[in-house]
Amino acid sequence: EPEVTQTPSHQVTQMGQEVILRCVPISNHLYFYWYRQILGQKVEFLVSFYNNEISEKSEIFDDQFSVERPDGSNFTLKIRSTKLEDSAMYFCASTAGTDTQYFGPGTRLTVL
């Protein structure tokens, strides 16, 4: 069964450093999403991406964040200058259309 994959599973970085989280969505899906989940809190929407552009973003997704689909398979989330409060699980999701989204296993980001 096709699935969303994410790398790395765990990323440790120093405050102020740039990180890139990578996702490979399900191959025939067209809509891509990033969510985050701070430990003990609920899953929060960050951004949605369709047709090579952002279609929706939350107030969390400020200028420090960017997304890119550099080729036909990868979808990345970049955090330019990480802060302690960026420590969270980051989930990528994808969907073919108006049906529901399928989530990857997540990348645990730890900012020291």
Place this chain on the structure above:
Amino acid sequence: QKEVEQDPGPLSVPEGAIVSLNCTYSNSAFQYFMWYRQYSRKGPELLMYTYSSGNKEDGRFTAQVDKSSKYISLFIRDSQPSDSATYLCAMIRDDKIIFGKGTRLHILP
């Protein structure tokens, strides 16, 4: 008022019992209603997905939506220890999923 409200639990029930999990919501714009299961340090896994008011059954799971009351439920029959996880209700509006906080469920063997 939060858009989606869900009691975080924990909820502990004996194996074999029927489990009832619930969420309320405030925004009539929500169109699709889902239940996800999340094991510790894993991504949410879709369990049930429904659009209309009423019941939808899949194996031991039944999802119920009452749009007039803005209330959704998930019932788990014949609960198993492997059902122990966090259950997230979720709803779609404007192309994004809004999650409840999740209810931690423990099935006691």
